[in-house]
Amino acid sequence: MSKPVLRVQDLSVTFTSLAGSVFNRQERQIRAVDGINFELFAGETLGIVGESGCGKSTLARAILGLLPPNRGRVMWMGDNLTELDEEAMRQRRKELQIVFQDPVASLDPRMTAGDIISEPLWTFYPKMARLQVDERTRGMMKMVGLLPNQINRYPHEFSGGQCQRIGIARSLVLNPRLLICDEPVSALDVSIQAQIVNLLQDLQKKLGLALIFVAHDLSVVRHISDRVMVMYMGQAMEVSEKERLYRKPLHPYTNALMKSVPVPDPKLAAAARRENWLTGDMPSPYRRPKGCVFHDRCPFKVKRCEADVPPLRRMENGDRVACHRAEDLDLSVVEA
Amino acid sequence: MNDNVEKRRSERTVDDVFAQAMAEPDIRGRSLWVDAWHRLLRNRAAVVSGVLMILIVLAVVVGPMIAPWAGDFTDWDNTSSPPSLETGHWFGTDAVGRDILVRTLEGGRISLLVGLVATLVSLVIGVSYGAVAGYYGGMTDRIMMRVVDIIYALPFMFFVILLMVVFGRHIILIFVAIGAVNWLDMARIVRGQTLSLKNTEFIEAARACGVDHHSIILRHIVPNLLGVVIVYVTLTIPQVILVESFLSFIGLGVQEPMSSWGALVNNGAQDMESAPWTLVFPAVFLTVTLYCFNYIGDGMRDALDPKDRA
Numbered sequence: 046m047s048k049p050v051l052r053v054q055d056l057s058v059t060f061t062s063l064a065g066s067v068f069n070r071q072e073r074q075i076r077a078v079d080g081i082n083f084e085l086f087a088g089e090t091l092g093i094v095g096e097s098g099c100g101k102s103t104l105a106r107a108i109l110g111l112l113p114p115n116r117g118r119v120m121w122m123g124d125n126l127t128e129l130d131e132e133a134m135r136q137r138r139k140e141l142q143i144v145f146q147d148p149v150a151s152l153d154p155r156m157t158a159g160d161i162i163s164e165p166l167w168t169f170y171p172k173m174a175r176l177q178v179d180e181r182t183r184g185m186m187k188m189v190g191l192l193p194n195q196i197n198r199y200p201h202e203f204s205g206g207q208c209q210r211i212g213i214a215r216s217l218v219l220n221p222r223l224l225i226c227d228e229p230v231s232a233l234d235v236s237i238q239a240q241i242v243n244l245l246q247d248l249q250k251k252l253g254l255a256l257i258f259v260a261h262d263l264s265v266v267r268h269i270s271d272r273v274m275v276m277y278m279g280q281a282m283e284v285s286e287k288e289r290l291y292r293k294p295l296h297p298y299t300n301a302l303m304k305s306v307p308v309p310d311p312k313l314a315a316a317a318r319r320e321n322w323l324t325g326d327m328p329s330p331y332r333r334p335k336g337c338v339f340h341d342r343c344p345f346k347v348k349r350c351e352a353d354v355p356p357l358r359r360m361e362n363g364d365r366v367a368c369h370r371a372e373d374l375d376l377s378v379v380e381a
Numbered sequence: 382m383n384d385n386v387e388k389r390r391s392e393r394t395v396d397d398v399f400a401q402a403m404a405e406p407d408i409r410g411r412s413l414w415v416d417a418w419h420r421l422l423r424n425r426a427a428v429v430s431g432v433l434m435i436l437i438v439l440a441v442v443v444g445p446m447i448a449p450w451a452g453d454f455t456d457w458d459n460t461s462s463p464p465s466l467e468t469g470h471w472f473g474t475d476a477v478g479r480d481i482l483v484r485t486l487e488g489g490r491i492s493l494l495v496g497l498v499a500t501l502v503s504l505v506i507g508v509s510y511g512a513v514a515g516y517y518g519g520m521t522d523r524i525m526m527r528v529v530d531i532i533y534a535l536p537f538m539f540f541v542i543l544l545m546v547v548f549g550r551h552i553i554l555i556f557v558a559i560g561a562v563n564w565l566d567m568a569r570i571v572r573g574q575t576l577s578l579k580n581t582e583f584i585e586a587a588r589a590c591g592v593d594h595h596s597i598i599l600r601h602i603v604p605n606l607l608g609v610v611i612v613y614v615t616l617t618i619p620q621v622i623l624v625e626s627f628l629s630f631i632g633l634g635v636q637e638p639m640s641s642w643g644a645l646v647n648n649g650a651q652d653m654e655s656a657p658w659t660l661v662f663p664a665v666f667l668t669v670t671l672y673c674f675n676y677i678g679d680g681m682r683d684a685l686d687p688k689d690r691a
Contacts, residue, residue: 155413
């Protein structure tokens, strides 16, 4: 196999919040992203799933240097992005782009669609001829399925789905090598979701992008990903090839996530609810459980889970899992 | 087979739509500014105030040029004469025979000029200061805002009197004094807005696109602040005019023979019983102007921020 374009090593992001009164300041720390490792190859899609607040978006932002990581390295084509100075990092941003969750909020309401899409061009190629910028902008609009004659419209004159297309056009205008999609479809309704996901897939094929797709919708992730990483409390529980992950999860949490997907058929839904053993909420990030972070919600836990942190181990088939009992549990999902 | 036909048909229509759209001229977008302008035009009080303001400004600028008297001309035949068409003194004259109409218009020049210039000064300093403090945050923000707090704590009148004593009485000093105090409010408002703006996704998107800090402030922060700033400016102008009037009223403002509405009201108030017209006319101009600015400001706030009100 070729070398990975992106290699994330032991990446951690900690947020500090102040608590207590003025006289009794206490610093409390939340480890939003805690020692994440993975690698990504050119043209590959990695899905990242997990409950709200598990650190998915934080991880996405940390990879792009929009949030400073506390520890770890982000190796991009041989350079450690976390050690680059501001200007060098700015230059690398040509290759690394992001699509945001809220399509409307991610567009400047005072700028036209054309201005928004061409802003990266002006930023990196200030001497580019006006005509050329215009041509490229219209080309991008057509590529993402927007009518180029709407170039002078403002974000509030577009629908949510169209706004997301503008966001995608902006992120692709510089021909990036890596695109991170931070829940790009969760703010859109289902019919538009499909369009946007298919669009991303087409563009990925056409442009050979490496894609990181963050979402909490498991079916969307299954549709688009090659591999999937499951996160819980800032840690990776499992990184597996997609089909294997959905058919035979290695980690109890992955299994629980899949069982918590709502079932439309009411008869089956009752059965599914009975089978869904995941109860309670994620523990407060301030009180992180000792040992395996999942042990207090896990029905399969043994003594060892409360004491030892399970490392992310590589299995025979190349998948990785952070569970002491991965070998002796059979968590296969029976699909309807 | 059937699917294929179906697919081809839908593809063709998409292409057709594109081809058709490419042939058509570009659609003109309707910016938020244009929207706001249309909303403003539907606000009757603001429109009437706007028209009145334009008339007042025109009168103040052109009036003294075409008037038969100069502002400092003393008509010894008509001292303290009431308003009349026969003498040609439509607004009457003051105790030394100066025409009130011309003096009111000339005073308006000073009052409006002070209002505009001092506001402009506070606008430029306040917006850049506030945007920088808010955007960079952290230590920069803390130091910059403590400086604002310290200047804020200076008693305004004390500050003005000090300036007058040190540099003598001069109209420029009024600009400086008022501008120096007014930008503090502007800086605070702008900083607050910037703080909430800088965490929006479109600013983060701009950073992810490699836009540098300087351009983010100029291209994204400031244009999105402008709505709030414009409203504040239209409400600051009357405030500044009032402050100038107050300074002139207590004798710290403009010097004779120059005058302003505040100075004229002061003079008029002294002759209030014998010659009320010397008080009434400048006072009416001053009040109408203040009303107009306030109504325009209100109208702009409604127009620029339609979500707040029905």
